[in-house]
Amino acid sequence: MPEGHSVHRIARQFQRNFVGSRVSLSSPQGRFVAGAAQLDGHVMTDARAVGKQMFLEFDHDLWLRVHLGLYGAWDFSGEIMMDATIASANGRMGQTNQRGTTVPAILDSAGENSLHSIGAPRRTRVRMSEQEKESYAPETFPPEPIGQVRVRLLTDTVCADLRGPTACEVLEPAQVDAVIAKLGPDPILDPSIEAEDRFVATVRKKSTPIGLILMDQSVVSGIGNVYRAELLFRAGLNPYAPGKSLTDDTVRALWNDWAHLLTIGVETGQMMTMDNLEGDAYSLAMANRADRHWVYKREGLPCRVCGTHITLEEMGARKLYWCPSCQR
Known part of the structure; x- marks a missing residue:
């Protein structure tokens, strides 16, 4: 199951790439059509993580709540801007060791620190992490949905696909507050x-x-x-x-x-x-x-x-x- 660090990184991806943009939402899988329609075409105004849960706010006071659970993951494609907190001085992806020194990013065999796929490891994630090199460039944008995509978020430059979540729902502000209040x-x-x-x-x-x-x-x-x-x-x-x-x-x-x-x-x-x-x-x-x-x-x-x-x-x-x- 993706743990808290992964969800914070996902929220930062949305902060960097989606907040402030008008977003198209769809449900290629067909299981979130009504929820996607409620948010489609609105501007994302906030993205935050609380533990293992993420909340995306839109400009009409509705939120998308996502809990990845055991199998959920987000895949990103397009002109992805990295989180500035993990960018090295030369603009390429970097990471900070325990002593605060920024070093070039080191990808592990599962692509755990991938910019393109964050969440539960699976075959499509490995496939994407293998492509994550300087020459990485999707042949088309947006790419065709792969697998059971519960919801797709799309701007002019970036696409995010969600697969396999435990929870994916539209909430009003009071409902978001109630969920967060139950969390440590x-x-x-x-x-x-x-x-x-x-x-x-x-x-x-x-x-x-x-x-x-x-x-x-x-x-x-x-x-x-x-x-x-x-x-x-x-x-x-x-x-x-x-x-x-x-x-x-x-x-x-x-x-x-x-x-x-x-x-x-x-x-x-x-x-x-x-x-x-x-x-x-x-x-x-x-x-x-x-x-x-x-x-x-x-x-x-x-x-x-x-x-x-x-x-x-x-x-x-x-x-x-x-x-x-x-x-x-």
């Missing part, structure tokens, strides 16, 4: 001490295991299976420890580490969770998911710190990866 704080959207305090207070009241709490979008927005495993390992926390058993300082450290990793994810497009990598080690980690995580998908392999075999279990109907020695 997102450190990109709200880095305030009040947001941190809200997270700490909620976690400290719960007898639920912290491994489940972090996946609860009403407690904190944006954390999925990868970030859950990596955050707990970095904190040295047993996934089964009840939230109320943790100290305030421990929970605050979790919040701050989530803000740290989320920022890296938004800037690089990849869930980089290993710090202090430089040179070849950094390039290798950015190019291969297996080289940039502490425990995720490393079941049966020795822990990078202590050598104990990483354990794979099920928690909340999702796979849980952890080190029984480092996370006692």
Whole structure:
């Protein structure tokens, strides 16, 4: 499932390429014809992400809400302008490492940091990421829809196709407020001490295991299976420890580490969770998911710190990866 960093990057794509433009909407698949008609021909005025959900505002006080879920993804084509926050000095796509240094973008094998396709990996995404070179240029614009496109957003220069979302609906402002009110704080959207305090207070009241709490979008927005495993390992926390058993300082450290990793994810497009990598080690980690995580998908392999075999279990109907020695 696409996690919070991906959705923030998608929102930034829309901010950069669609906000301020009149947009044509259609539903090539046919499942969102009525919703597309409500928004078709209007100017997009805002694009924002809250955790795993994105909200696009139009000039007649209607919003498009999208939750990608397990399989959803956006594909972009046309004259795409990159997010200025990930552009290098020479104007080409770049990414920022943990020490704040901008380096040329390194594409991984799944195209996770692609400008052309963001969301759940699938064959069309790999196809697009393979084309993502300086010479990339669609033969026609707009391109023919590929697969089951729920909704297409089109301007004179840019096209965005949505496939496989869990939710895609038109909402009024009060309905948007109601959805957001049910979500936990997102450190990109709200880095305030009040947001941190809200997270700490909620976690400290719960007898639920912290491994489940972090996946609860009403407690904190944006954390999925990868970030859950990596955050707990970095904190040295047993996934089964009840939230109320943790100290305030421990929970605050979790919040701050989530803000740290989320920022890296938004800037690089990849869930980089290993710090202090430089040179070849950094390039290798950015190019291969297996080289940039502490425990995720490393079941049966020795822990990078202590050598104990990483354990794979099920928690909340999702796979849980952890080190029984480092996370006692």
